[in-house]
Amino acid sequence: MIELRDIRKIFNAGKPHALTAVDGVSLIVNDRAVTVLQGPSGSGKTTLLSVVGCMSRPTEGRILLGGREITSLPERFLTEVRRTTFGFIFQQFNLVKGISALENVMLPAYPLGEHHASLKKRARALLDLFGILPRESSKAEWLSGGEAQRTAICRALINDPQIIIADEPTAHLDTKLSHEFMDIVGRLKSEQKTVIIASHDPLVYGSTVVDRVIMMRDGRIEAAGQ
């Protein structure tokens, strides 16, 4: 369970062009549920996601992860938490070009010094699960949109995180692939994972898989639906 208390994120604080991306958000995200942050661009969805996922620290406020305060953890521990608890799927997928899909999937686990053979096995199992094992040796730039998305999902899952975070996952996908994505989300939910998605795509927030839609505007929550 993730608890946010009065989170504020201000960029370039103190300077004339200071920007308050998130302005006093308090929220509880339940485990094993699919939560969607809905809102137009500039509403602070991405920023909130990055704060929740320990990618950046809030300017004000507190974050509690499973009851444990992580707001002011030192950098190293924060990275540790991020690595073990969260899996990210970025809007642009952000696969590393020039290396294979398989290697991309294994990448987050590299610094952990796990035995290579078992890591490879796990990665291949994931690729197989999402039906892209035949493409394991293809370079990232040669993957189609759908294949890249699924590779990104596998990568997010390699360390078996509890919480999956996706930022505008359907932005570069057609309808068919968008539906496929939501199916995958449903599957993840059935595997007891927590999923948080930021999207302004009706296909996403209107899906039956979604448990809760939170509407955001101008860095604040407008409506925290059920």
Added chain:
Amino acid sequence: MRKSTLFFLSLGILAVLAAAAWTHAAYQRVQGQADLQERADMVKQLDLTDLCLFTEARYTRHPTQADLHSPFQDHPMSLEHFPSGSLLAPRKGIGDR
């Protein structure tokens, strides 16, 4: 094969070759003693003063016997026309006496 394995293998091979070269050098140093001694003996016996490295000109063949004037024997303004002349520094103490 993993790339890192290939890398370590190559480094390993290079390291082994380096060790082989080192051993070879040590062996050759022992083997070469006899020839080295022969050369030393010849130097002593014949009152030689130089190694025979560059036979182009007098002052390159016997650099220790050359004086400051030797390279300019032909003409006071003569430029160096022997490549090996640029490899040898003049004898130490050459200007002293």
Added chain:
Amino acid sequence: MGTWFERQRNIIDFTLSSLVRRKGKNLSLLLVYTLLVFLLASVMFFTHALRKEASLVLQGAPEMVVQRMAAGRHELMPGRYLNAISGIRGVSAVRGRLWGYYYDAFTSANYTLLVPGSDAPVPGYISIGSGIARSRLTAPGDLISFRRYDGEPMVLTVQEVLSSGSELVSSDLILISEQDFRKLFGMASGMFTDIVLTVRNAKEVATAAGKVQKLLPDTRPILKSEILRTYDTIFDWRSGIIVVILSSAVLAFIIFAWDKASGLSAEERKEIGILKALGWETSDVLLMKFWEGAAVSLTSFLAGVLFAYVHVFFTQVVLFEPVLKGWSTLYPSFRLVPFISPYQVATLFFLTVVPYTVATIVPSWRAATIDPDSVMRS
């Protein structure tokens, strides 16, 4: 320990994938780097081995050689100078040397003719160095025709070819009898090329040299210590061609390091951002950069040094031959004993591997501490 090693291997895997991505550029970098190390190491090995050779072999050189000068040129030594010098206190042995150069038009080579102090060949016979035997394809029993000072021919029989093991001192030597020497060069009896002498007390050599000069002002003494020091500075970094090689190498290294140190491309920065976002710590990223530099420089160093060793001690420095040979046609076989200075090798290592590796890591420092958040909004 196991995880540490696995961690290194994983990171190296990624680093190598990264390098392979720009295969052409990195391959040519590796090649040029290796070439540079090869050049530097070749010069280093050759120079050190040669200097060591000289320092060992020339220990038996005469303690003092006295030359006579006239109008800045080397002049013959009259016999009375010998007598004068033997009279100097402290001088234990004096001998007039007979030696000179002979230009052989047949092979366009310069020979050094020498009359040995003892066991000289009998008149009519000569011993020749193996370099001469090689260039003329001469064997014992063959005849060589010389041109005397007065234009008349003089035929001498080769009785012996000096051993090839002694080439580095005798390649161009011709040992000849005194009689034939004087006949060939028209040198009157009682005249000598120069004088060699031994001093009773080795510490008194400098004093003796002073006495010689005072006694015979038109002479020039050369001490054994000076002879040895000449070869200590052979191929010194200040000598013409060596300066060119060294400065080219240094320049090339600077260009490499500059290319690395001038910062990361936007693509590289993005990649580091992704890694941070995936959970790589700053130390992991820096480790990756370290291996990127070390992989190239370690490989290049080892390969370059190995090739240099083969080049100098197996192929007799074949690539430097055009420079070493110059205009000469008689060229000794540089079969050098592999004296190698570990100190020099270590220095070369630190001068080539360390700066390049550092130049790869340092500019990444900033990018490695990047806030992963920026990746989310890119």
